[in-house]
Amino acid sequence: MDKREQILKAALTLFNRYGFDNTPTARISKEAGVATGTLFNYFNSKEELINVLYLNCKDSLTRRLSDGLDQEKTYRSKLKRIYINYLRWSLEYTDEFLFFQQFCNASCIGETTRKEGLSKFNSILELITEGIEKEIIKNVNLDYISTVLVGILNSSTYYYIANPNLAGDEEFLEMSFDFLWDSIKK
Amino acid sequence: MDKREQILKAALTLFNRYGFDNTPTARISKEAGVATGTLFNYFNSKEELINVLYLNCKDSLTRRLSDGLDQEKTYRSKLKRIYINYLRWSLEYTDEFLFFQQFCNASCIGETTRKEGLSKFNSILELITEGIEKEIIKNVNLDYISTVLVGILNSSTYYYIANPNLAGDEEFLEMSFDFLWDSIKK
DNA sequence: TATCAGGTTGACTATTTAGTCATTCTAAAT
């Protein structure tokens, strides 16, 4: 019944489906079941709305990413934990994942907002650095490794989203993680 | 001096920078140095314009992708050839590459156009199939391998675009290809 | 019951923009 939440949820769905510019605020209000003016009581502008959405998504993912990380003993299992956390979050919050993919580089997301969002992968960056120092993974430019790693992470996620039947398949999980692991391990 | 070409070029630049909906046709015309009406002499609508752009890009990339492929002897070198072709094309036609990335899933690209575009990676698909049969690369679902492979290809390309100084660095090229190769090889 | 604060409403406005079309230009042919 929280109107603010309803507006955010409606906007997420509609921005994903039609894009930012092709989603009139009137349509968001309608989908949320509120008047057109109500949207502007909660958000000063359409841009503020999408920026709030962006930060919400980022927070949700960041919180999840390092779940249970300190219970893992080996380096490989730590990385796998992050891989799984990323996948699970994306399958649980698919709309949020797709939103992130579509808008992480969009111009309607302000520079300030985006900079906050960059901290998203801090836990990943730390782990890569550790892996290079311990000579577990390839001794290559940190930027390049993280770029490729996130690339694999995202493409794998897209595949999981397109094939929901794989959700509980432990064998496929291990196999798919090996694509990532073999790519970066020494 | 070909006005049609000038319009296409201006549209490519502006769509990349501001997005489809945030680029008025008047602005495209101005950038191209023609009157607003002229654009509609060559294209029936703004949508037709972006669809033509999309197919042009696709053709340009497809033609390049299998260049010199039959001169390569080993399976690995064939794959590397495609990797290099993809990279070189993207560095030579960076605007086109970025355009493709931004609009390959956009709703303003019609279904018909997109289906034509899917044939883009035919040569890659064939090569993967061959690799699985010959037990050179992992025996996994063709779709998954190509998804991950394109993911690595694209993320690597982004890195090269962000670091133009790497353009002629043979060592880095070999190293970066290993990320792809190690990921999928048996 | 009367008052009041603050959330909610939706008709309205000012602006933007895709696409039109009557007119003007251009250059080749007669």
Next chain:
DNA sequence: ATTTAGAATGACTAAATAGTCAACCTGATA
């Protein structure tokens, strides 16, 4: 020099849309 076909022009229109605001609820308090 005149005609003419088709390309090019840009002022204009009809539609869409972000954001406003005066009026209207609602429910708590006196």
